[in-house]
Amino acid sequence: MDNKSKIKYLKFGVVIGYVCVTIFVIYFLYSFIAGRVTAPLGSDEWYVQFEKSSQLKSNLPIAFIFMVIGSALIYFCQRPYQRLKSGIQGEARTQNVLENLPSNYTILSNIPIEYEGQRSEIDNLILSNKGIVIVETKNYKGNIQGNEDDREWKITKTSGKGNHYQDSIKNPIKQVKRQTYILSQILKQNQIHCWIDGYVFIHQAHVL
Numbered sequence: 001m002d003n004k005s006k007i008k009y010l011k012f013g014v015v016i017g018y019v020c021v022t023i024f025v026i027y028f029l030y031s032f033i034a035g036r037v038t039a040p041l042g043s044d045e046w047y048v049q050f051e052k053s054s055q056l057k058s059n060l061p062i063a064f065i066f067m068v069i070g071s072a073l074i075y076f077c078q079r080p081y082q083r084l085k086s087g088i089q090g091e092a093r094t095q096n097v098l099e100n101l102p103s104n105y106t107i108l109s110n111i112p113i114e115y116e117g118q119r120s121e122i123d124n125l126i127l128s129n130k131g132i133v134i135v136e137t138k139n140y141k142g143n144i145q146g147n148e149d150d151r152e153w154k155i156t157k158t159s160g161k162g163n164h165y166q167d168s169i170k171n172p173i174k175q176v177k178r179q180t181y182i183l184s185q186i187l188k189q190n191q192i193h194c195w196i197d198g199y200v201f202i203h204q205a206h207v208l
Contacts, residue, residue, distance in 0.1 A: 007084045013077035020070025027063040031056035090139025090203045091123055097201075098124060098135070115182045122179055131195030134183065136176045139203045140169065148173050172200045 035053035039045035091109070098107050106127040113120055124135040146153030152168045159165060176198035184196055 004088065007081060007088065010077045010081035010084065013073045014081055017070040017073030017077060020066040020073065022070075024063045024067035024070065028060070031060060031063075086139040087137070090137045090201075093139075093203055094124060094135060094137040094201050098126065101126070104128065113179065113182050113186060115185045118178070118182050120175070120179045120182055122183070131197065132183070134176055134179050134196065134198040135201055136172055136179070136198070137201045137203070138169075138172050144169075144202070146171060172202070176200055 031053075035056040037046060037049045037053055039049050095107075095109065101107070108125040108127070109123065111122040111125050113122060122134055123137045126133040126135065140155055142155045142157035144153050144155045148171075150171050151174070153171055154166055155169055156164055156166050180196050180198045187194065187196075
């Protein structure tokens with residue numbers, strides 16, 4: 001399944017999650033307001049209101065199930081959705097830049113590759129008479145710190161409240177090197193020998 005298909009399913013999951021939570025909140029408020037017993041104790045109206053209140057409260061566990069399902073969908077879908085959405089936006093910006101290359105350059109996108117069980121997907125592959133260039137796109141917000149040989153890089157972000165927090169991301173340079181190796185082996189198997197280079201195109205972030 002490609003990223004565009006994944007993001008559709010994840011977005012659907014997030015929407016359903018918020019709908020489920022909203023249903024619980026609305027029903028909870030409705031049962032609280034409509035289920036109040038205000039009539040004098042023992043009157044006919046009191047029995048009617050009490051029965052209605054009991055019925056509303058008996059349905060709360062069902063509404064609570066909606067809330068649990070909705071919260072789970074939001075928890076498991078929202079972050080991957082935001083990550084994929086950010087990645088696709090970054091790839092679109094990269095594509096706009098690559099479209100300015102000379103017409104004799106061929107640009108291929110989202111190319112799956114595999115060699116001896118090693119799999120990867122190349123964001124952009126540029127073909128020319130001088131060789132092949134791999135372009136890996138990353139769309140991060142924050143300050144990134146890391147060296148070429150580090151397994152992970154540190155990224156410092158700022159929350160909506162202005163607080164700074166740190167997260168780890170995989171070193172994209174190592175990812176490109178791995179893609180370069182896999183592609184080179186595939187080409188060698190097919191008796192194709194050419195120059196391959198790889199680049200990481202990082203959007204929005206400040207690399208330190």
